[in-house]
Amino acid sequence: MRRWIALLLVIVMVFLTGCSSFFEKEYTSSRVYEEPDTTADADTTEIHNYNMLRRALNAMVASYRTNQVLIFADYDGIIADDLSKACWELRSDTALGAWCVRDIEYTTEQVVAYVEADITVSYKRSEQEVESLQTAQTRSALTECVAQALENQTKTIAVQMNTAALSESDVAELAVQTALDHPLLCVEVPEVNVTLYSGATNQKIFEISMHTRLSEAETLARREKLESAARAVIGNLNAEDPAAPLEAAAQVAQRVAVTGESGTAYEALVNGASDSQGLAMAVQAVWLLLGAEGTVVSGQLDSNPHSWNILKLRGNTYHLDLAGYSGTIWLQPDRDIWGRYWWSTELYPACAEQGFSWQPGQTLE
Numbered sequence: 562m563r564r565w566i567a568l569l570l571v572i573v574m575v576f577l578t579g580c581s582s583f584f585e586k587e588y589t590s591s592r593v594y595e596e597p598d599t600t601a602d603a604d605t606t607e608i609h610n611y612n613m614l615r616r617a618l619n620a621m622v623a624s625y626r627t628n629q630v631l632i633f634a635d636y637d638g639i640i641a642d643d644l645s646k647a648c649w650e651l652r653s654d655t656a657l658g659a660w661c662v663r664d665i666e667y668t669t670e671q672v673v674a675y676v677e678a679d680i681t682v683s684y685k686r687s688e689q690e691v692e693s694l695q696t697a698q699t700r701s702a703l704t705e706c707v708a709q710a711l712e713n714q715t716k717t718i719a720v721q722m723n724t725a726a727l728s729e730s731d732v733a734e735l736a737v738q739t740a741l742d743h744p745l746l747c748v749e750v751p752e753v754n755v756t757l758y759s760g761a762t763n764q765k766i767f768e769i770s771m772h773t774r775l776s777e778a779e780t781l782a783r784r785e786k787l788e789s790a791a792r793a794v795i796g797n798l799n800a801e802d803p804a805a806p807l808e809a810a811a812q813v814a815q816r817v818a819v820t821g822e823s824g825t826a827y828e829a830l831v832n833g834a835s836d837s838q839g840l841a842m843a844v845q846a847v848w849l850l851l852g853a854e855g856t857v858v859s860g861q862l863d864s865n866p867h868s869w870n871i872l873k874l875r876g877n878t879y880h881l882d883l884a885g886y887s888g889t890i891w892l893q894p895d896r897d898i899w900g901r902y903w904w905s906t907e908l909y910p911a912c913a914e915q916g917f918s919w920q921p922g923q924t925l926e
């Protein structure tokens with residue numbers, strides 16, 4: 562028995578001395594604790610407060626996503642209440658939601674340390690329509706959007722603006738004015754309709770529809786004829802001559818018979834007859850080719866619809882009515898014609914300088 566005990570002690574001693582290298586090093590494994598990655602893929606977004614929730618929903622609609630998973634981790638608020646409120650505000654209280662969102666739904670699920678919400682959006686606009694939504698900061702930028710649509714023969718555009726001043730009728734008036742001031746593109750004045758989408762803020766979306774009877778091919782053909790006719794008018798003029806815009810206006814007035822029929826620069830310069838609107842657009846067309854700065858005024862004369870031009874000449878602006886041209890062009894300020902003439906003072910520049918008359922061949926000092 563003693564022999565077995567002695568043998569056992571020997572074995573233990575050998576193990577402790579000969580195999581002591583097993584205990585000479587410590588083997589440890591450690592890792593800093595990290596929260597689960599709740600943004601592991603493009604379909605999930607982590608939310609911590611209500612503002613983040615609203616931004617996530619707006620971004621989802623702006624990028625035309627139909628499904629998005631939101632992870633509420635360490636959320637500051639009541640998730641169920643805030644989800645209901647944010648979804649309602651997106652659809653009914655924002656311009657973007659009012660314009661393109663048909664419905665928005667969600668389901669929630671508790672996942673250990675966080676809540677997962679699956680958001681589903683259905684749209685009443687196509688993805689192409691949402692992607693083509695334009696943004697304008699000023700009236701001038703809005704005008705550029707309309708002019709680009711006219712050039713591309715785009716029938717409907719949507720423009721987002723932050724404005725408290727502009728209404729549907731204001732934008733419709735601005736769209737028509739843009740068409741009048743771009744006669745080389747507008748061979749037929751479009752029928753303009755504007756629908757406003759807005760929410761609780763000044764953010765608005767104006768959907769502008771511009772319809773004409775002409776086909777795209779016929780519009781392009783007329784544009785070519787009109788530009789050719791306009792260039793024929795200014796062919797012998799020196800664009801650097803300060804009097805060139807007046808020379809061009811006089812030549813247009815001599816070529817166009819003013820009738821009672823409505824028209825555009827195309828009827829005036831190609832067909833040779835139009836009403837005051839077509840005559841004013843024809844004058845604007847040759848000014849554009851000369852690089853002169855002018856506009857078509859759509860107003861009234863003696864309480865009847867009437868159109869004429871405003872020209873910026875040597876830094877000053879003047880009214881020019883070519884409908885009664887008989888060899889002399891009268892450049893007049895507001896005060897000299899107000900009463901017989903009426904126009905929107907908000908839509909057109911003020912003409913405050915002393916007026917004067919001019920005749921073909923006369924130089925400008």
